[in-house]
Amino acid sequence: MSEMKFQLPRGTQDIFGEDISYWQKMEEIIRRQCRLYGYREIRTPIFEHTEVFLGENDSSDMVNKEMYTFKDKGQRDLTLRPEGTKGVIRSFVEHKMYGNADMPVKLFYLGPMFRYDRPGKGRYRQFYQFGIEAIGTKSALLDVETIALGYAITREMGISDVVILINSLGDEKSRGDYTKALKAYFEPYLAELCTDCKRRFEQNPLRMLDCKVDKDRPCFIKAPKCQDYLNEESKEYFATVLKGLDALSIPYRIDERLVRGLDYYSNTVYEAVPKDDDGQQATVFAGGQYDGLVESFGGGPLAGVGFGMGMERMISLAREQKALPVEEERLDVYVISLGNIGTYGSRITEMLRKNGIKTEMDYQGRSLKAQFKSTDRYRAKAVIIVGEDEYLSNTVQIKDTADRTQENISFDRMLEKVKDIICKGEGYE
Ligand code: ATP
Ligand code: MG
Numbered sequence: 001m002s003e004m005k006f007q008l009p010r011g012t013q014d015i016f017g018e019d020i021s022y023w024q025k026m027e028e029i030i031r032r033q034c035r036l037y038g039y040r041e042i043r044t045p046i047f048e049h050t051e052v053f054l055g056e057n058d059s060s061d062m063v064n065k066e067m068y069t070f071k072d073k074g075q076r077d078l079t080l081r082p083e084g085t086k087g088v089i090r091s092f093v094e095h096k097m098y099g100n101a102d103m104p105v106k107l108f109y110l111g112p113m114f115r116y117d118r119p120g121k122g123r124y125r126q127f128y129q130f131g132i133e134a135i136g137t138k139s140a141l142l143d144v145e146t147i148a149l150g151y152a153i154t155r156e157m158g159i160s161d162v163v164i165l166i167n168s169l170g171d172e173k174s175r176g177d178y179t180k181a182l183k184a185y186f187e188p189y190l191a192e193l194c195t196d197c198k199r200r201f202e203q204n205p206l207r208m209l210d211c212k213v214d215k216d217r218p219c220f221i222k223a224p225k226c227q228d229y230l231n232e233e234s235k236e237y238f239a240t241v242l243k244g245l246d247a248l249s250i251p252y253r254i255d256e257r258l259v260r261g262l263d264y265y266s267n268t269v270y271e272a273v274p275k276d277d278d279g280q281q282a283t284v285f286a287g288g289q290y291d292g293l294v295e296s297f298g299g300g301p302l303a304g305v306g307f308g309m310g311m312e313r314m315i316s317l318a319r320e321q322k323a324l325p326v327e328e329e330r331l332d333v334y335v336i337s338l339g340n341i342g343t344y345g346s347r348i349t350e351m352l353r354k355n356g357i358k359t360e361m362d363y364q365g366r367s368l369k370a371q372f373k374s375t376d377r378y379r380a381k382a383v384i385i386v387g388e389d390e391y392l393s394n395t396v397q398i399k400d401t402a403d404r405t406q407e408n409i410s411f412d413r414m415l416e417k418v419k420d421i422i423c424k425g426e427g428y429e
Contacts, residue, residue, distance in 0.1 A: 011117065011125025021326045022315045029156045030110060030130050037149045039108040039132050044087035046112065050077040052090050055296065058263050059203035061196070066115040080114035084131040084308055085290070092135055093299035103136035104304075110311075122282055122313045131287075131308040135294060138303035140237050143268040143289055144244030146305050150272060150285045151250050157314055158323025161275040162284065163251045166241070167258040168267055169206065169226060170234035172291065175266060178229035179205050189219045209259045225256045234267065241268050266291040268305070274317065284317065285309035331378035332422050335361040336371040341391040348384060348396065348414070355415055357422070375401070382421040384414070400424075 008014065015023055034041070050069050058064070068080040081087055088107055092098070097105050110130040117123050132149060134142055147164055154162050169175050182205040186193070190201060194213040201208060206226075214220055230238065245252050252270075260269045269288035287307025294302040318324040333352055337345030345361050352359040360378060362371045368385075375383050385397040385406075396414050399406040400421045409417055 009125070011119040011123075013124065013126075018326075018328075019315075021328065022318065022324065023311070025324060025326050026157060026311060026315060026318075027110065029153055030108070033149060033153050033156065034108045034132070037106075037145065037152075039106040039134075039149070042088055042091060042107040042109055043111070044081075044084075044091050044109065047078045047080050048087055048090065050079040052086050053079050053082060055263060057203055059200050059207050060263055062115060063263075064199075066117055068114045068116060082113055082115045084109045084111075084113065084129055085133060085293070085306060088131075088133050089135070089293055089297050089299070089304070092133075093294065093297045098136055098300065098302060101136075104134040104142060105136050106132070106134045108132045122310065122316060124312060128311040129308045130311055131306060133304055133306035135304040136302045138289070138291070138305075140240035140268070141244050143241050143305050144248065144250075146287060146307055147245065147250060147270060147272075148248050150287075150307050150309060153309070154272060154284060154314070157318045158321055158325075159274075159284070159314065159317045160321065160323065162272050163253055163275050164245070164270050164272050165255040165258050166245075166252050166268065166270040167226065167255050168230060168234060168238035168241070169259065169265060169269055169288075170230040171237075171266060174226075174230045174234045175206070177231075178224070178226045181224045181229060182206065182208070185224055186219070189217075192217075192219075204263055206259045207263070209257045215257075226259075227254075227256055237267055260286060260288055264290040264293045264296075270307070282313055282317070283310070284313045329358070331360055331380040332358040333360075333382045333384055333418055334371075334375040334378055334380040335359060336368065336375070336383060336385045337362060338368060338371075338385070338387040339391075341386060341388060344386055344391045348386065348411075352415070352418060357415075357418055382418055384418075 050067075053063060053067060055063065062082050067082055070078060072078055088109060092105065108131065111128065112126050113129045114126055117125055119125060132146060134146060151162070151164070170178065183201065186201060186205060186208065190198060194211065197208050197211050197214050200211070208214070209220070209223065211220075242252070258269055258271060260271070265288040267289045271283045271286040273283050285307045287305070289303060289305040291303050294300065294304055335345050335349050349359045349361045360374070360380075362374065381401060383399040383401060385399065390396050390408070394411045395408050396411060397406055397408055398414065398417055398421075402424070
């Protein structure tokens with residue numbers, strides 16, 4: 001055997017074999033549910049100008065520590081996208097999608113994201129996110145719709161025990177008051193906190209609550225709660241969101257310390273986690289409303305709401321719960337060719353494929369026995385056997401693997417017979 005020369009970069013993975021069936025199934029579910037909820041696909045570039053992700057004084061780890069940023073040969077500053085929202089907003093503004101569309105504009109994306117994260121369970125450096133954005137309308141029930149869509153996909157994936165952690169950061173005014181209160185509260189403790197928290201204290205004290213290092217300190221547990229700083233309007237808004245979730249029987253839990261990893265959220269923020277997550281950090285989808293983001297991209301004062309879903313985590317949960325029926329599809333026809341028959345086997349195979357029949361053949365000139373073994377492995381519904389006699393008489397032997405009957409028929413009648421066998425075999429195992 002030759003020696004392996006190359007390995008995957010750290011934090012990446014190859015997806016193939018049985019795994020691919022799960023990925024395709026998940027993508028199928030996502031596409032169907034998005035169609036039902038009225039979200040259309042958008043594909044933005046995998047890299048953007050670095051400024052797209054930077055924002056003003058962003059305090060998130062993602063922006064400060066995790067971006068794959070590089071200069072191209074033209075000295076442009078570019079970054080592999082670490083998340084989906086900002087590219088979508090850039091595109092929304094650039095193409096003036098607010099122009100003549102019905103609001104909100106509802107979009108979904110699906111593809112690889114890149115973060116220089118610490119690799120571990122459910123944590124990669126290249127990972128796949130599916131996400132949605134509903135842009136241009138601010139409505140508590142629209143927030144609920146986004147959660148409902150994420151939840152519907154989770155359920156259809158067979159993941160039954162997910163709960164939505166939810167919180168409200170309030171509108172700009174409430175959030176401002178709360179930020180002030182947090183700053184005043186944390187000031188005396190600053191010296192004992194981690195360096196990240198010291199930075200967050202300056203940039204966005206809200207984000208301190210999201211700290212994975214300090215979160216269990218007594219001073220964190222006793223910190224002011226953002227619910228106490230919501231003004232009337234924000235309170236009412238949040239109450240409507242919760243009523244909406246009740247109406248759709250979506251299980252949720254208010255989590256007052258939930259602030260989310262990104263800087264641009266307002267009002268509703270949420271995370272979907274497995275019920276028994278106990279600090280596993282297995283959040284499967286997470287999002288919220290972002291009031292100022294579109295405007296900061298030069299697009300007018302439009303609100304938006306959306307989430308990002310980690311596809312690796314969804315798939316690993318679905319596999320653990322064994323609830324997603326992913327089964328290798330059976331083969332319709334295997335063509336066994338024997339002896340000196342030129343291209344006869346290839347012609348049969350191609351003709352069947354052209355007629356929508358899933359067909360395989362042997363390319364190695366193996367023995368009859370070996371070719372029959374392949375037939376079993378593929379669980380073919382029908383087998384076509386051709387040797388010199390069949391070739392010369394323009395016929396085929398065709399075998400129904402269900403009842404094991406075999407007959408010799410003319411090439412012209414082959415397709416009809418194959419279709420008979422396949423229809424009959426439907427549901428047969
Ligand atoms: P965390 O606090 O766990 O780092 P985050 O706040 O950085 O999460 P988001 O930016 O909200 O995560 O991303 C949305 C979703 O994408 C997450 O809930 C998770 O399912 C997934 N995700 C985020 N980072 C990774 C990663 N490095 N590998 C795999 N999936 C990820
Ligand atoms: Mg992160």
